[in-house]
Amino acid sequence: MTSFPATAVQVRDRSRDPRRRRVSLRNCLYHFAPYGFHATWNHLAAAHRIPRRIEADPESLARALDELEAARVVVLPRAAAFAADQRERKRHGRRFPIAAHPWDSWGGHGIAYCPDPGKHPFEPLPVVVGRVLDACAAGADPRGRCLVCGDEDRRPRRACRHCGVLPGGRNNPI
Ligand SMILES: [Zn+2]
Known part of the structure; x- marks a missing residue:
């Protein structure tokens, strides 16, 4: 599979x-x-x-990708920082x-x-993603x-009854 x-x-x-x-675009997901x-x-x-007949507005795909990429940019540095921290701990033999x-x-x-695919937050993806990761970093308890x-x-x-989000994802629901 190719990269994002x-x-x-x-x-x-x-x-x-x-x-x-x-x-x-669907493959990006x-x-x-x-x-x-x-x-x-x-x-x-x-x-x-994004219209059903995509020929009517193909650039809607690029606009959607812009939003998806902006959310990914919020996530990548945190994932990289966490990986670097793990490597550092390993080097010093710390668990x-x-x-x-x-x-x-x-x-x-x-x-x-x-x-539920039909129930999700209305705010832009980068806003929602940033809010969740900030809360996790601050030690908030999603329970x-x-x-x-x-x-x-x-x-x-x-x-969640209001926004549709289930913390922990499909495999580790909290
Ligand atoms: Zn909610």
């Missing part, structure tokens, strides 16, 4: 068939989809008005806590996974309060 950046280049390539560019594949696609399609970090999840799904919308009436291992 290489697939992103295919999305922006105006010489390609718009339908193939749309497939490339295999690399990075903070709400999960389907909910992230639904969000981007609605927010950037490090085996904690779940949302960006480690496949495609970043653990950041703000939405099990007490939704890290995305602040709802204090969370039900364990169930998606």
Whole structure:
């Protein structure tokens, strides 16, 4: 499978068939989809008005990609800093806590996974992703309060009633 950046280049390539560019955008979601594949696609399609007949507005794909990339830029430095910290600890023979970090999840799904593709936050992806990662860095406990919308009436291992987010992702729901 090609990388996210290489697939992103295919999305922006105006010489390609718009339908193939749309497939490339969907392929980007295999690399990075903070709400999960389907909910992230639904969000981007609605927010950037990606038409069913893509020939009518192929540039909607580039606009959607801009938003997706902006969210990825929020995540990458934190993942890199965490990896560097792990290497440093290893070099000094220190053990490090085996904690779940949302960006480690496949495609970043653990950041703000939405099990119902039709129910996800309305705010831009970089805003939501940044808010969740800031809260994680500050040690916030997602069991007490939704890290995305602040709802204090969370039900364990169930998606938030207001924003649709289930912390921990598909495999490790909290
Ligand atoms: Zn919420």
